Amino acid sequence: MNTNRAELNIAFTKSELRIWALALAGVLILVHGSIAQAQSRQRQLFDFGWKFMQADPPHAQETGFDVSSWKDVDLPHDWSIGGKIAADNPTGGAGGFFPAGTGWYRKVFSVPRDWGGKRIGIEFEGVYMNSDVWINGSKLGNHPYGYTPFFYDLTPFLRIGENNTVAVRVDNSRYVNSRWYSGSGIYRHVWLHVEDRVHVVPWGIQIVTRSITSAKAAGVIRLTLRNDGDAESVARVSTRILSPEGREVAKVDSDVSIGVGGIKTVNQTFEIEEPTLWSPESAHLYLAASTVHRLGGSDGVYDTLFGVRSIRVSAENGFQLNGQTIKLCGGCVHHDNGCLGAEAFDRAEERKVELLKAAGFDAVRTSHNPPSEAFLNACDRLGILVIDEAFDCWDQQKASADYSIYFDDWWQRDLDAMVLRDRNHPSVVIWSVGNELPQAGTAEGIRVGGMLADRVRSLDDTRPVTAGIFWYRGIHAADGTRWNWEDLDPLFAKLDIAGYNYQSHRYLPDHQRIPSRVMVATESFLRDTFRNWQLTQETGYVAGDFVWSAMDYLGESGIGRYSPAGERLIGHGTDEQYPYNGASCGDMDITGYRKPISHYRNIVWNRGERLYTAVLEPSPDGRPYRVEEWGLAPSWASWSWRGFEGRHLEVQIFSRCERVRLYLNDNLIGEKPTTESEQFKAVFDVPYVPGVLKTVGMDKGQVVEQNILKTAGPASQIRLTADRKHITANGEDLCFISVEAIDDAGNFQPGGNQLVKFKISGPGLIAGVGSGDYSREELYQGNERLLFHGRAEVVIRSTRGGGIITLTAAAPEMTDGSTDVESRPTNSNSQN
Numbered sequence: 001m002n003t004n005r006a007e008l009n010i011a012f013t014k015s016e017l018r019i020w021a022l023a024l025a026g027v028l029i030l031v032h033g034s035i036a037q038a039q040s041r042q043r044q045l046f047d048f049g050w051k052f053m054q055a056d057p058p059h060a061q062e063t064g065f066d067v068s069s070w071k072d073v074d075l076p077h078d079w080s081i082g083g084k085i086a087a088d089n090p091t092g093g094a095g096g097f098f099p100a101g102t103g104w105y106r107k108v109f110s111v112p113r114d115w116g117g118k119r120i121g122i123e124f125e126g127v128y129m130n131s132d133v134w135i136n137g138s139k140l141g142n143h144p145y146g147y148t149p150f151f152y153d154l155t156p157f158l159r160i161g162e163n164n165t166v167a168v169r170v171d172n173s174r175y176v177n178s179r180w181y182s183g184s185g186i187y188r189h190v191w192l193h194v195e196d197r198v199h200v201v202p203w204g205i206q207i208v209t210r211s212i213t214s215a216k217a218a219g220v221i222r223l224t225l226r227n228d229g230d231a232e233s234v235a236r237v238s239t240r241i242l243s244p245e246g247r248e249v250a251k252v253d254s255d256v257s258i259g260v261g262g263i264k265t266v267n268q269t270f271e272i273e274e275p276t277l278w279s280p281e282s283a284h285l286y287l288a289a290s291t292v293h294r295l296g297g298s299d300g301v302y303d304t305l306f307g308v309r310s311i312r313v314s315a316e317n318g319f320q321l322n323g324q325t326i327k328l329c330g331g332c333v334h335h336d337n338g339c340l341g342a343e344a345f346d347r348a349e350e351r352k353v354e355l356l357k358a359a360g361f362d363a364v365r366t367s368h369n370p371p372s373e374a375f376l377n378a379c380d381r382l383g384i385l386v387i388d389e390a391f392d393c394w395d396q397q398k399a400s401a402d403y404s405i406y407f408d409d410w411w412q413r414d415l416d417a418m419v420l421r422d423r424n425h426p427s428v429v430i431w432s433v434g435n436e437l438p439q440a441g442t443a444e445g446i447r448v449g450g451m452l453a454d455r456v457r458s459l460d461d462t463r464p465v466t467a468g469i470f471w472y473r474g475i476h477a478a479d480g481t482r483w484n485w486e487d488l489d490p491l492f493a494k495l496d497i498a499g500y501n502y503q504s505h506r507y508l509p510d511h512q513r514i515p516s517r518v519m520v521a522t523e524s525f526l527r528d529t530f531r532n533w534q535l536t537q538e539t540g541y542v543a544g545d546f547v548w549s550a551m552d553y554l555g556e557s558g559i560g561r562y563s564p565a566g567e568r569l570i571g572h573g574t575d576e577q578y579p580y581n582g583a584s585c586g587d588m589d590i591t592g593y594r595k596p597i598s599h600y601r602n603i604v605w606n607r608g609e610r611l612y613t614a615v616l617e618p619s620p621d622g623r624p625y626r627v628e629e630w631g632l633a634p635s636w637a638s639w640s641w642r643g644f645e646g647r648h649l650e651v652q653i654f655s656r657c658e659r660v661r662l663y664l665n666d667n668l669i670g671e672k673p674t675t676e677s678e679q680f681k682a683v684f685d686v687p688y689v690p691g692v693l694k695t696v697g698m699d700k701g702q703v704v705e706q707n708i709l710k711t712a713g714p715a716s717q718i719r720l721t722a723d724r725k726h727i728t729a730n731g732e733d734l735c736f737i738s739v740e741a742i743d744d745a746g747n748f749q750p751g752g753n754q755l756v757k758f759k760i761s762g763p764g765l766i767a768g769v770g771s772g773d774y775s776r777e778e779l780y781q782g783n784e785r786l787l788f789h790g791r792a793e794v795v796i797r798s799t800r801g802g803g804i805i806t807l808t809a810a811a812p813e814m815t816d817g818s819t820d821v822e823s824r825p826t827n828s829n830s831q832n
Helices: 014-023 346-359 373-382 407-422 443-459 485-494 504-513 526-538 596-604
Strands: 043-045 050-053 071-073 101-110 119-124 131-135 138-143 150-153 163-172 190-195 198-212 216-227 233-242 248-258 263-273 286-294 300-306 311-314 318-321 328-333 363-366 385-389 428-435 465-469 498-501 519-524 542-547 611-616 648-655 659-664 667-673 681-687 692-699 702-710 717-722 726-728 734-742 755-761 764-770 784-786 791-798 803-810 817-824
Touching: 119 131, 119 198, 138 150, 198 286, 198 300, 198 407, 216 233, 216 248, 216 286, 233 263, 248 263, 318 542, 328 346, 328 385, 328 519, 346 373, 346 596, 346 734, 363 542, 373 385, 407 428, 407 443, 428 443, 443 465, 443 485, 465 485, 465 519, 498 504, 504 519, 504 526, 519 526, 526 542, 526 596, 596 611, 596 648, 611 692, 611 702, 648 659, 648 692, 659 681, 667 681, 717 803, 717 817, 726 791, 734 803, 734 817, 755 764, 755 791, 764 784, 764 803, 784 791, 791 803
Parallel strands: 328 363, 328 542, 363 385, 385 428, 428 465, 465 498, 498 519, 519 542, 726 817
Antiparallel strands: 043 190, 050 071, 050 101, 101 163, 119 150, 119 190, 131 138, 131 163, 198 216, 216 263, 233 248, 233 286, 286 300, 311 318, 611 648, 648 681, 659 667, 659 692, 692 702, 717 734, 734 791, 755 784, 755 803, 764 791, 803 817
16 A cells, blocks of 8 residues: 555544644645545646547557547546447457447646656556557557556656657457456556655555554564666655554654665564554554655655554464454455446545445455555555455466466566555455466466465465365366366465355365365355355354355346246356346445345344345246346335235345334234344235335344335435535546435335436536446446436536536436535646
8 A cells, every 4th residue: 555645545534634634744635535636746646638549540659649539538437338338349248248449548748847857657557458558659568457557667758848648558359358347448547656766666665563462563664765866875764653643653764875776675663552453343544654865866755554453364263353353244346336337436446345334344355356546545444354356367268368368477467566556455454366267176276376375475474365266067177177176175275265166065074174274255145145154153264255246247247137937047248148238146236225135144244234124026927036046036125016916925024133023004914033043034925005014123022123114106206315415626536326216205116217317517527327227228428327126326527626516317207306516626636
């Protein structure tokens, strides 16, 4: 989490903000996921003022190339999400039928004369994929992998005091290169680095706290410096450590001499008295403010947020954080942000973490690639534990044009980028080197897995290493070698935690065979929520459960779908799924709506909820639905089933109470126990009659919880609800607005299926529209959406102007809805 003052993205209380503002004089820190606008001399946001064309014109890298017809775009930018899905798009069912291809980006920027003598670099946080970068017509390099950040040195090619042109070609034309939606383009932030010739190398700060007690934490800060000047230099490195309250708790000074072209690492030891530990419940962050001063040069300031916490794993105690055993209640997530596609806005990433936390998750697996920096920043601040995953494949392909093509040449650089960038994030507690590798049980797979694990430990030996492994009868490597589950033993021996994908039935026999093995369910089915919780609670050697998946996502079309009994289930990810463009296997849909399984998981894992009622959606012919293996039959928290009067409906009650009672229109339907013996649920068969369905939870004969489902009238109005009433006018902040159909009395009407059209006025843009229905062909970057079970979502993006943004929603035979959001200017919006 090597940052500087330009990129701090942490939300504080008002008192904390005042303390930090005083401690970091002259530094502006913005809250709620917005980009910090204070332009540090070291790291400057480079997202605005780009030109884009989705085509592949020759010579587009040349400085004088005519881009007058190109589109103006600001980053993050994903051109796939802005396009129309089509059955013949090359991404197919795996990529959600979105367009891809090749695109070009260009930006002209000025280089002031006072940058002369400095080192100027450019950092791309993520470009999908196969990017080539030029500066002033000179090629800087190629980066194939779409999920790792990379740097180039611009210094030798810049024209000081003049305009300069950076050009980026993005080639996402070879398919299939991903088993899920990848997006296309420069979808994460870009930064300029303006530094003294003696500077900290990229990701060159590591903070390790190895000795932690309630009285004292002892650690070391390692800063790796490089001298790009033309003479030997002596520099003083000064580091101040500030507590979560902004109080200085340690200070270290070091002097270092570095020859021309030399690299040296400075080790600064420190102690913190009575440390405040980081955990999901108390996500306390310290700040190491390091200054590199060279006589005759400019000071380099590097701020690194970190947490004081310890990690241990063992078969006896599983996963321990700060000496306490934690059973990880985890979920797997892909990198897309629903209707925003792959665009990694800070606020979108922060909101994703907020949704996970609110649903009861305390851990997440970044399937199957390193996440954005903003996502990990939010996990640090909000308190979510992370399995940080590097790859979906190694040197043997799982899709025709996937990362296996580049693995041999690039694995070390990409693995290094993940570990070096992320090793200071306290939220990152486990590294994962891969997922479901077809060669895992062969000699070659064991060699590669050991090689990757060893490389990770050489860069960071403070965290355990895992990989998610799947086995089925007939699995084989590319050369045809077949292997059995027991053949994985040598690979698991090279890892610290064995990742089991859908293999929880092997826990006990594997433990009996190899008692020292620590296990975790790196993937599990929604339907196995209770069983996996029970197995995890009963075994010390199982660290937790990560469900597939915590949230729906784009691509891998149709996984988790259901259909009436008379219809054929289509294999997920296939081209037959068109127009279905998403995955329905999540606890939440892409808008953040929590499905009933999310509430059941929260109750089973005892994460705060005690009672929830849902109703199984009646099938057209009364026969059970056919459900894809990763899904569940549809149920909704609704007692509005017009047209099904008199039909028997299945009412599902999830409860942490001892017993529940169910009433319909104040008439008792029945009472049932809902203890662990009943898997914390009860099912009632109830003939549908409109009215009020009330569930009462009871402990020791006393009512302790209740909830109500009420029949709604016809949908007559649209209700818009913004997640925030104020956003920042920095061009990148977002407001997520829920769209709901309601009746005349203001009751939510889940039967609403109207096409809603949106208009916006004021200093904002519609960044995306979406719903939980992935069978639609409407544009995700459009101005209309069909309601799905009464719901949809609109995302507003700020411009760099302040004022009131008004969103209006209209649908036939319904009263319009509208909401206002204030966009507040920042102190500075300047940028190259």
